[in-house]
Amino acid sequence: MNINVLLVDDRQLLLECLSNRLNKEPTIRVVGVVSNPEFLLHEIIATSPNIVLMNIGMKLVNGIDLTVELLKNMPHLRIIILSKHDYAEYIQAAYNAGASAFMTEEKPIQELIFTIKQVYSGHKLFPKIEVIKIDKMLTPKEYEILKWIAEDKTNSEISEEMMISIRTVEYHISSIIRKLNVESRVGAVVTAIKRGLLSIK
Incomplete structure (x- = not known):
């Protein structure tokens, strides 16, 4: 059974590269790409993804806000947040918003594939952050x-x-x-x- 993934990022080139690479994985199928968050809900309804892979820092809206809004209406949806940075604030915000995982863009593609499979199986994956920082979130x-x-x-x-x-x-x-x-x-x-x-x- 394929894991259907929807990619969300406002960088078109990155979307194309990521889509091409993930589609080479036998168990993963990219069902759509969204570069304009305004069309995200429509695309989710049209493609029924198991997982939404979303960048945290887009120009029009951030991935945290989108995660909160999506999960209000679709609590079953599993969302992986991608970020350029592993700031504790970002990690905690993604967790609080209800995302299933957080990882930085610099990680190898195989780690992303592993994360997608783990999230599909029901696991949550977040980097460890110092407890002293969590208290300040x-x-x-x-x-x-x-x-x-x-x-x-x-x-x-x-x-x-x-x-x-x-x-x-x-x-x-x-x-x-x-x-x-x-x-x-x-x-x-x-x-x-x-x-x-x-x-x-």
Whole structure:
């Protein structure tokens, strides 16, 4: 039985190279490539992939946001996040978003093939990161609040959107500011964008 894989990246050349290489593997079949994330949902419905292989850092939107959105409606979907960097923030964000694996682009193709097969079998594969760094990562709720802040929402508006008290919102914002080692809401957004946790829209 073939493992059907959908590739998502805004670099067309990389998509073609990766597709050609993966299709040489007897048990893997690339069912589609998506260079524009706007067409991702349509392509998933059309091709029914077992696994989505997605880059974390695309120009229009990042792979973390896409992972969260996809898994809300398709929790069975297995997503592998690819990245140029193995920053602890990226790894933890991918894990929190519900991805099945994270690996850097520099890894050999055979390791990627191994990861695809392992994820298809139900395993989760993430690089080990220092526990001291994990403690500083944002929780899913903090990440959601950070995205609302990036959209210039007030504490009151975030409270209404998330159906939590303003005091709780303020608590989470203080935690975000502390974890990102910044001094303000604006600083938190800027730092998150630099680290690839948020996309510039």
